[in-house]
Amino acid sequence: MENLSELWHGFTIAVTVPHLVLMVVGVLLGILVGVLPGLGAPNGVSLLLPLTFGMQPVSAIILLSSMYWGALFGGSVTSILFNIPGEPSSVATTFDGYPMARDGRPTTALATAFGSAAFGALIGVILITFLASWVAQVALAFGPAEYFAVYFLAFASFVGMGGAAPIKTIVALAIGFAIAAIGIDTVSGSVRLTMGIDELVKGVNFVVAVMGLFGIGELLVAVEEEFHARAVSSKIDWREVFRAVGRLPRHGVALLRSAAIGCWMGITPGGPTAASFMSYGIARRFSRRGRYFGTGEVEGIISPETADHAAGTSALLPMLSLGIPGSATAAVMMGGLMIWGLNPGPMLFVDQKDFVWGLIASMYVGNIVAVALVLLTVPVFAALMRIPFVVIAPLIVIICVVGAYSVSNSYLDVVMMLGFGIVGYLFKKLFYPLAPLVLAIVIGDKAEDAFRQSMLMSKGSLGIFFANKLVTCLIVAGIALLLLPLALQLARIWRKPASPATETTAHEKVII
């Protein structure tokens, strides 16, 4: 019950005129980046980041998180109306959303998507409300060894459950760690991996990496295929909106199952993209109308949308209570937290009650604002899609260049951003996952510090990771997740000797 009174206090912070204005601005900007191909939630949020340095942390996080909700909704709009996913996490929504819209039911498709998305987000926020402070309380007793074990588990779950080729995930993770290590070592004070370039002493800022990887990289992928945005009608029939939302409870099982999948994938950093694909796949297998999936089935929209938003929301739980972001966007927000001088992790719940509960309360309000705004603005943003790509592309390039520069007024950052763009393009093209790379850049230093501190405590013995039940469980679970792909591979060979792994190509599509 203490949570509820804290939450009430949070509402008094979140529901004030300036914060409501920030929510509206954030959601609208979010829908904008969600709709535009080449700009997604991670780089939308990192673009706004330099502009929040002068704000109160709670106002800043409300702005950024509202942008995140907006982007999640915006991605679905283009998926349904144009068959172009504005966000990687809304790819699965195109499978049934676009066919339904094409059949002359765009309002039904949009309303179903938004309704189930709002439900997913609500479950995610409720989970955070009741679980986050409890997790934080447990985590307060953590020592460095426990922390390292939790980080290890987070990274291992990318390998085991992320859906990408495991070795590619490991390479992406390790590159992220190496990039995080560039610059001054926080423990010994020595300079590492700068290769003689003085400007690298300050390290590589994650914003620069995100701008390149997600901004330029995505743009390069998008420019390859010249798409023509041929919209189905984007007019909203308000009575149909309420009818479609009213029909949602009939699909209660699908809603709850998808929300559960989403929450799980959000907390263990699998991310919204993997969650929506997994939820869609499971729905197709278990739904009675599974064979009609792909032709505009209602549950084919409900499942990915609910899971997407549940995962997006609950990704903030480990970020707040453990300091481990559950998605790429959450990683960027966590970077913001550190820049504002907050220390993400359990101490937030002790020292920064206003911040934490203000944010949690704003998640309830922000999602309502997002649903209302996205419904109201569908025609406007649909019209935006008719602007030719050749006009939008240079503008996005300029936004990324200016964004990279403004982080620390460094020209080298701009050049590096462009380099990250090439890496992002190659990685996307070859299905290397980008989220673990960003995650490792943001929390690589912390993971390393935790490892070195535990080594100091144990005088160099790895036994400290098996010193008590909790640490042992976490480490063993992490190792199990690391070995999961290998075990599955062996099981496949066992069952069908000498059959080539033909399913990997289909499998590869399921990546962030």
Added chain:
Amino acid sequence: MISRRALELATAILTGSFGVTVVVSSLDNGIGWSSAGVEAGTFPFLTGIIIVLGSLYNLARGALPAATLANVPVAITPVELRRLAGLFVPAAIFVAAIPLAGMYVASSLYVFTVLAIPRHQSVPRALAMAAATALALYVVFERMFQVSLPHGALAAALGF
């Protein structure tokens, strides 16, 4: 035309050489155990080793005639390559021009060039968009958020 295999190999070599650089560079910081605990180079050294091993695996997988790669023989067609270059080359020139021309001049020239030269837009419209870009950057950054964007060596020489 670039095959999927060539792209896989190139990327594996790219990540692998980054790994080697990390390994070599981390040796300077010392690896292993000293009186002050784990030495600074240890962690990067290990990640470097993981990158190298993983890249070797990806390299081997890319080189082997595996069924997965045969499914997508072509990664980038000539048309796609032209579109890619059409976006990336002007962007790279734009970035290269920033130290000399400054952010405002470089970005408006960039917008004008990519819109007017391939005749996506008429010259007056491209000019208007280029001017609007520079103006928007100036208002948002220099005025509203007081972030000074680079003015460039040229502007400095002219006394701005």
